[in-house]
Amino acid sequence: MLIVEDLHKTYSTPQGPLPVLRGANLTLGDGETLAMMGDSGSGKSTLLHLVAGLDAADAGTIRLGETDIAALDDAARALLRRNRIGVVFQQFNLIASLTVQANLAFQAKLAGRYDESWQSELTERLGLSDVGARYPEQLSGGQQQRVAIGRALAARPELLLTDEPTGNLDVETGEAVMQLTLDLVARTGCTLLMVTHSASIAGMLARQVRLDRGRLV
């Protein structure tokens, strides 16, 4: 269960303070999938970063189960990301010095939940069996995103957060990757919060919300 209440975030810019989130509220049940849409610059990424514990909110609460993420310190948030949350971004998700295989296993090993059979099933389903020994720079964009998703899901997180994971891909590839992701998410039973600006992709998820003027509608 993810509950976001009255979340505020203001950036200070050379032009003065820039309020991005102004009392955002959100509830997401276990295993639910939610697409968050909104104009460019409306604060979708900001919200996602706060939920992931990658940045600190100014006010409000973010509860994942019993934990109030907004109240945690830096080390505790890192631990949370490591053990309970998976994140996938638009680009630069992968560790360049490690092979595809090592990238896929990284998060699960870090969380201490490495599972050989789940790992090989993931690799198989993501169509990455042939490229396990390659390095990220040798993969296509779609392949790279599949590795990123596989890495997040290999650790069986409670919550998967994705920020326009298909933004850099062509429509066809994007939808294929998306379908695969949804299948696997359903298979692990994790909760999914996805940022996207594509209506067709958003439509593949159970619920949709819009971020507008700092609030979710």
Add this chain to the structure above:
Amino acid sequence: MIHILKTLLSHWRRHPMQLVALLVGLTIATALWSGVQALNAQARDSYNKAAQLLGGDRVESLTLVNGALFSDKAFAELRRAGWIVSPVLEGQVRVNGKSLRVIGIDPLSLPRAAALATPATGTEISEDGKGFQSFLTRPWQSLIALSTMEQFGLGTDAPAITETGITLPALTAAENVTPGILVMDVGAAQSVLEAVGKLSRLLIDPDAKTSTTPLEDATSIPLQRTSESEVSGDLNRLTDSFHLNLTAFGMLAFLVGLFIVYSAITLAFEQRLPMLRTLRACGVSALTLTIALLLELLTLALIGGITGVALGYLIAVALMPDVATSLGGLYGAQVSGSLALSPSWWSAGLGMSMIGALAASSYSLAKAYWMPPLATAQRFAWREAQERRLNWQSGIALALLGLAIILYLFGNGLVVGFAILAALLVAGALALPPLLSLILRVGESHAGGPVSQWFWADSRMQLSGLSVALMAMLLALAANIGVGTMVDGFRKTFNDWLDQRLVAEIYLDSLDETRFDAVMSWLDLREDVTVLLPKNRVDVRIEGWPVRVLGFVDHESYRDYWPMKAANPDLWDAVLSDEAILVSEQLAQRLTLRLDDTISIGEWQPRIVGIYPDYGNPKGQISANIDTVAHYFPDAGPGGIGVRTDDDNIESLMEALRTQFNFTGSEMIDQASLKAFSKGIFEKTFAVTAALNVLTMLVAGIAMFMSLLTLSEMRLPQLAPLWAGGLTRRKLAMLELGKTIALALFTAMLAVPLGLLVAWCLIAVVNVQAFGWRLPFHVFPYQWIWLVALAILTAFVASLMPTLRLRTIAPMRLLRVFANER
């Protein structure tokens, strides 16, 4: 063109640290190189001036074969026979604890080719109003360089008194007199040197008609023609190795500095690739672009060169006194302690800076010229590309190692020695990345957790970026270990050897014939003297090399204590006869003499029965029985007396000698002071080496710092995914710090064997060629521990700033990595 240059230069505004790295590298490289050149030039200049004083190569002299003094009636005889010669008397006096070379001349007959005969001298002599008169007649005058006057604490107002109590003629500052030299009328010199009626040589005027009377008929004294170049050549030959050592160090530092330049240039080039491609796409030709890059580079090289030469001057000024002291102590070469540099030195420094910059950037420039305007896809993954490069490096390293071995087996000479050294060092530097990669690969295969697996893999990936700095560190460390091992080994050997060699408790030296006899007979009657060890000596030349022949008495003090490098079993008995001699190691090396070889010194043809170490003596030495020496060299002079006595009596005996004979500091010295004195000279030499060592270490540290700083900018995309995956910035900073330290540690560990190889090369090849002696090989593990610690400390300090920055970096900077609007 201006427009293109402006576009190119805009890069530096965005990456000021790169610009700093480039300029610092150029400055350091130029500074150390030109600093060393300045030291060498200054010393050589002093030698040449000394040689020119009496006319240099053009003027021949008449001397006795053994260099002994002869009666001045030869002068009169030769003049009468029509020989245009000029009398000279040379000798040493000691003033205020240091020795000055006295040259007595006759300005009226001095050949015009002699520097001393130039008008400058004339004006200086006549400044006093009485012209030549006051120089030529009692109470005379002595000409001296102003710097020497200051160095010896002398002034024109108070009379200078030698340690033997003789008042020197009034001092007059003269510009064209070489430092450390006192020029006076030959009559004055005869009185000052207590050699009335004696001369050391007669100069033959090269501009005058030669007499038809053969030399043998003109004078009854057995004089021989020698050329001045032989004498000044000695100093050049003897000091050559010293200067070569300095030059080698300068070159090494230059190389290390270029490593910084290379890494800065390459990085800047890689980062500007998109810009260069855009320029090409906009219609700038490859040639124009390359020329623009070249112009930019040369401008930077000029700036770095100017600051470098200025810094080099400061380094030379700081080191000059030590260099002057050790040259004086080791070779008796008088070198001015103050620096005067020619314009050619300045331009050479700038030239080196340009050449260095060009060499360091040739790869990037060539790449810019042949670069296709469109970016092509990566052909290889980073690992494959790295592997290929590592294979190349290993190959070249092995080839260089092979070259070093071939040179060692078949080469000969000092230059070959240094070539071996250079090949070893470069091979070591090139072999470093492959070896480190191997270590890291082993680490990776043993890694347990995902973080440690990443740690090893990422270290390997970073190796390419850091390897230049690590190579610089390896070179600096290896040179330090090599030179340190040699120096400490020398110190230890030298000290042990001194302990063995100096058997007498009191040494008396610089005695003339009469005093020698008087002292000997006085000491003979003393109850507290247990043994008297007198020597006689004569200086000769063998195959052009200056050699001192020492005659010693047979005594168990020698039989028991004199360490030999190689000897026949019956050497001591053999030396009692006039058929056998002992030779010093450096003489044996120089003339390739072995045991049982026979050499000829005039009519004397003795056999070698022993070879002994004679560390620190640039000249060759022969030791033989005292009576043999007296027999073959009737004019052999007294060579000092070693006095053995009980430790309790040393003080009282010295006191008695002082009262009885007015002995001064230089004439009498006890064993402990003599040891301290000898060691002191070497410490000065080592001080120069140590200073250069510290400087190269510093350069390596700066190289490390610069690389880390520039690389840290490019690290964020590597680190951001880990941070997002649940590693704190703190942890990442620790990992980064740990990585640098681990790489430095491995580098330092590899530097130890390379350093020992360098030490071996210095001891077994370079030293033998340069000085003629081979030291036993001692290792000093405490040095290694110290240097490894120093390397780690350097890495720690160098990575401190990037680490601290990473620890507190704003999350948004990491998040920006993932956003598309970067």
